[in-house]
Amino acid sequence: MHSFMQDAPQLILQIYILARRPPQTHSENDYIITVLVQSISSLTSLMSLAWSLTSYQRTLRYAMPDKPQMSVGGSATTFLWHTFQVASRVLALALFASAHKREVFIALGGHWGLMVIWILLQRTNFCGTPDGKRNNCGEFFYNIVVGWVFTFVMINVKATATRVKYSIYYLLMAAENTTMIVLWFLLPESATHWYHLPALIGTFVCFILGLVFMFLYYRHYHPDGKMPNKNQSPKLF
Template sequence: MSTSGFQYTKLRWFLTIAGMVLYATDIWTDIVLTVTFYQEDHHLWAGLTLGSIVLGLLVSQIFSYAWFWDDMNDFVINPKGKETIAGLSKCGLITLHTLGLGVFIRYYQLLKKGFAVLWTTGHFHTEEERRAKHQKLFCMATDLSMLKMFETFLESAPQLLLQVYIVLVGHRKISVLRYLSMAFSFTSIAWSLVDYRRCLRRSLPHISEMPSGLPTFVYLLYKLCTITSLILSYSLYLILSAYTTVALSIVWLLMTIWTNILQTNFCSSRVLEALYRLVVGVILTFTFFNVKGDNTKVAMGIYYSTCTLLNVASPILLALLMPQFNENTILVVDILILGGIFLGLFCLVMYYMRLHPSTKLPDTDEVDGMSKENNSVRRMRTFLQP
């Protein structure tokens, strides 16, 4: 890996601030949407929206606290056995995570240590020291990105499915701003995967980083198109029958069972591992995600073949069984579904055939202080997407 490529830049530090603001804004707008639904007497929608907010926050706080606890008990990270981490005691961590502030603690720590590395420490004594400091920042950024991704798929994805359903059945008047907001939500979900992938590959010293520019754009387009088409298809099935919710629950259960069959080894305890597999099941309901770092050509092929069948069948079934729906609106959705899945699959093939970086770097020097794998690095290695 080149020296210039393994740097936590000042631009990324400023983007971290922007990410924190967007994260807080997203939570606030979700709360406002819940209140709006309640005031309009749509109590079911309000309950579903509130439930997704609570679920996303709860799971992200549990994992955030568990990772702080693991790091506190890790001899490599905490060789002196200090009773504090991130400047907080165990009681302090419990209190702040109970208040839902775990992600903000991580934002604060990343910004604080990033500022110290980028602006106040001056020149490093050795190249190994510089690489170690920057790798630590990328490890922190990866933990943060992973938590945000969990919350995105537990909170934003289900909410977006509900919003699309509401638009299609015509229960609310939708403005241009609402359509733009939904488009932004689709992009945010896809970008959460891209950002996590980029952080992860940069945090592992023996893994080549994901190139910026065209490769990142093609990968983003692949995720954006496939996720958009699948969520739109789910919404059409919801219009056809409310029992689609049962079918989606079965899909989630099957994805969770598959994750169990793979015997993931991501968490330090069985209880957390079980929760982790449940969360991965939710992610797999909306997009393919490699959780073992193994060759997944067959699994990916089966997954997207099934998605293609679902996407092609949904507009056909709606046209045959419920022709009374607004033709113009459904036509646009049909175009987005079919165009999205085929463009997404094209970008998928293009990325992995031409733009995907090699998995490992040959003859990479080991960073001093990283010869013993700590919990943070092990966590990322066992969550690698090749």
């Protein structure tokens, strides 16, 4: 939650600043060094977000001794899955914000509200008491915070099958990311930037690679698919 309440918005801001950087006004070396440092900072923030998600999934399993633990391959695949998915999302948001400052808040607010409703309908019990009773007030605010996390990435907030939930979520994300990056790409002033076409391609490629690594994880590395029950074949989700 700390990562996505603080680090994710900062990452969008970092990419936004890079996108809004004016043409070279100082010496070429100073300009290149500044852009390089900002790019490295953005990449580091992205990797930090991806690792926080990977660590979260690993820690959940450590907290349940009866569950099989994630392997090194599973952790690596999960890390790449989240790296590319978050990269696609923040790139679309940052570039869209560079051209549509007010509209990006409308897009984020709409997605946030929709995710909060979705999480509320799942009837989570994260803030419940040891005897299983729900703390409705605490749970409501928890759902609001997790709804913001869902504006970037989906985490499983309830121990249920994720196939349908992931399908719905990533279809929505694909539609939103495509709309934002295409609206930015079609603006005449965007065509003047050297990254005009690479940013468009990169957004789609990162999203597809994220899905590929997600499928690889669930097909080959998901711990529940390695249960010693030989009569049960591994499931995708």
